[in-house]
Amino acid sequence: MSPKKVREFFSRLAAANPEPKSELEYATPFQLLVAVVLSAQATDKGVNRATRALFRDHPTPQAIAALGVEGLAEYINTIGLYPTKAKNVVALSRLLLERHGGDVPHDRAALEALPGVGRKTANVVLNIAFHEPTIAVDTHIFRVGNRTGLAPGSTVEAVEQKLLKVVPAEFRLHAHHWLILLGRYTCKARSPDCVHCPVFDLCACKEKNV
């Protein structure tokens, strides 16, 4: 996609949603980190339903560390992959207390050293909690990047590098959310709603759903 089209692409998304934010519910950086770990291969609605009770009863790393794996599992057993996530979130809470005084670290290496935290989760936390211009490539962004021709790539790493290269600096801070929302509500995996797509005319998809 030409630089001119890329700029138009994000100008329209920005005009429609000037201050996009995560649809995950959280009150602190720690809660954001936990919510993002839980959101792997799960919908944010499902995550919010579970974390509402969890964060009400156990809002801090101290509380979740004390809750333990089995206790945590009772709160999150409606979310896919929950046994692994319960282990990771308890271990992660303990590590935060041991290494970082219970705070969420600001740097990528320390984040990715936490169990259950990979590049995508670290990118989300760095962007949302610490306002760094990272672009976390998830299932939506990988699909949208390839379909539209904005950032084609066979791996998430390739798509991320491409996005960091082509997205103008002024749009980079919010690019993650704009692309997610486009993928979630319009450029859907199964039946893309091309008729209502704000960037329909800029899109390279050869199988437009009209």
Place this chain on the structure above:
DNA sequence: ATCCCGAGGG
């Protein structure tokens, strides 16, 4: 490449 795995939608 494969495993982890529940809810919702079509």
Place this chain on the structure above:
DNA sequence: CCCTCTGGAT
């Protein structure tokens, strides 16, 4: 029924 959902560790 099958596919998808803000992936990560082995």
